[in-house]
Amino acid sequence: MVSKVFEGTNVEIPAVLANRDRRVATQAQLLREHPSQVVVACKLNIPGPVKNSATIQAFFTAGLARLEDQWLACGQPFEIATSWEDAPTGPERFYLLYSAGVTVKEGAVHFEERQPANRLFDLDVLITNGGESHSLSRGDFDLPVRTCLICGRPAKECGRSRRHSVEELQARVAKLIDEATAANQRETVAEQLADQAVKAMLNEVVTWPKPVLVDPVEHRAHPDMDVFTFIQSATSLRPYFQQAATAGLNFPTEQPAPLFFNQLRLPGQRAETTMFKATAGVNTHKGTIFSLGILTGTVATLKGPSVASYPVERSTGCQRDVG
Numbered sequence: 001m002v003s004k005v006f007e008g009t010n011v012e013i014p015a016v017l018a019n020r021d022r023r024v025a026t027q028a029q030l031l032r033e034h035p036s037q038v039v040v041a042c043k044l045n046i047p048g049p050v051k052n053s054a055t056i057q058a059f060f061t062a063g064l065a066r067l068e069d070q071w072l073a074c075g076q077p078f079e080i081a082t083s084w085e086d087a088p089t090g091p092e093r094f095y096l097l098y099s100a101g102v103t104v105k106e107g108a109v110h111f112e113e114r115q116p117a118n119r120l121f122d123l124d125v126l127i128t129n130g131g132e133s134h135s136l137s138r139g140d141f142d143l144p145v146r147t148c149l150i151c152g153r154p155a156k157e158c159g160r161s162r163r164h165s166v167e168e169l170q171a172r173v174a175k176l177i178d179e180a181t182a183a184n185q186r187e188t189v190a191e192q193l194a195d196q197a198v199k200a201m202l203n204e205v206v207t208w209p210k211p212v213l214v215d216p217v218e219h220r221a222h223p224d225m226d227v228f229t230f231i232q233s234a235t236s237l238r239p240y241f242q243q244a245a246t247a248g249l250n251f252p253t254e255q256p257a258p259l260f261f262n263q264l265r266l267p268g269q270r271a272e273t274t275m276f277k278a279t280a281g282v283n284t285h286k287g288t289i290f291s292l293g294i295l296t297g298t299v300a301t302l303k304g305p306s307v308a309s310y311p312v313e314r315s316t317g318c319q320r321d322v323g
Contacts, residue, residue, distance in 0.1 A: 003174040008053035009088045016051075019089035026094060027126055028133060030081050035128040038104045039081070040095040042067075043122050047169035051090035059177045060091040062184045063121055067111050071097070074107065101127040105136040109143045117180035119149060120173060149173070186249045190300065194242035197296050201234035201288060225282050233285050236278035240271035244293045248300025260297065268293050 023041060030039045044060055046052075071078050076099045083093035097104050108123040125136045138145055146155040149172045150164050158164060205214060205227055212221040219226050244264055251260050271289045276282070 003178050004055045005053060005174040005177050006048065006050045006170060008050040008056070010049040011051050011088050012049075015089055019087065023092065026082060027124075030094060030096065031126060031128050031133045034081075034096055035131075038097040038099060038101050039126040040078075040097060040104060040108065041092065041124040041126065042095070043092045043124075044090055044120050045122050046090060046120070047173060048166045052086070052088055055177060055181060057085055057091050058184075059117070059120075059180055060085065060093075062180070063118065064093060067121075067123075070107060070111060076104070076107070101125060101136055102141060105138075105141060106143070109138060112146075113144070115180070117176040119146070120176060149176070186246070190242050190245035190249060193245040193296050193300055194238050197241035197292050198234050198238045200292070201237075201285065202231065205230040205234070225279070225284055229279050229282055230284050232278045233275050233282075236274050237271055237285060237289065240267055240274065240289065240293065241296050243267050244297040245300040248297035251297075251301050253301070260301070261294065264293055264297055 023043075027039055027041055042060075042064060044051075044056065046056065068078065076097055078095050078097045081094045081096050083091075085091035085093060105125045108125055112118050112121055112123060127134055127136065147153065148155050148158040148164070150168060151158065153163075206216055208215040208217050214222050214225055214227060214230060216227045244267065247260070247263050247267075251263070268289050271293070272286060275285055275289065
């Protein structure tokens with residue numbers, strides 16, 4: 001499939017320079033108005049005359065959602081100050097954070113290096129120091145320098161020497177964005193399938209009449225449980241169904257089906273433990289975990305061929321706040 005990354009409007013140099021002035025002015029204004037906070041200016045490094053497109057903007061938005069998740073996981077409060085994400089010069093967003101500058105910078109570098117496609121993000125961390133604005137660099141904290149997307153040398157060195165053509169860089173950028181977009185789509189499908197699984201369980205328990213089964217009206221055949229027990233159980237199992245769907249989406253099509261069944265065995269056992277914890281030991285959905293888990297994962301395998309995904313990064317990028 002032909003990439004749609006660079007299906008956008010060509011931008012001339014004067015527009016790029018005018019946007020840079022706009023960015024600098026915005027950063028200066030935010031620092032003046034919020035001298036005790038850290039400003040994070042977010043943009044993308046996109047080579048060539050096309051700086052924005054529907055695909056680029058979607059990639060930018062999805063990436064910053066993960067950055068926000070990282071901040072939340074680390075207990076770093078933030079707010080969006082302003083943005084211009086549909087500008088032809090490229091999507092940009094500006095945040096205000098309440099953490100120490102060094103903490104934010106270390107987290108920004110962690111994010112930029114966390115996955116291959118994240119290296120396209122340029123997160124500029126700015127603080128007010130002695131009444132003057134100051135952009136924190138990697139060199140200030142002995143953090144690793146940015147490397148070239150193609151050869152791995154220092155990026156500034158390749159940029160100054162123009163070692164790689166625009167066409168080479170665009171091909172690499174398109175590949176990174178397309179791979180990240182495919183991964184985002186798989187995650188969205190997994191979430192949707194998990195939602196449908198939980199919805200099915202909730203619809204089943206509220207259906208009436210169901211003789212000798214639990215419904216909102218009666219549960220005399222099962223005095224140890226009621227409709228609320230089932231609701232608590234169903235909602236607790238959503239992470240398992242998303243895991244089953246993710247396993248299906250990423251299962252290699254050339255592998256025999258029994259391997260997929262075996263892959264779900266341990267998550268299913270853990271899901272049973274989760275269910276019993278939610279219901280105080282009552283068996284509400286043990287059979288459903290087995291059957292609906294297999295069904296959810298199997299439906300996911302039919303959504304399309306597996307696409308190579310990034311390695312799972314388990315570190316949150318949290319740093320001890322020294323401020």
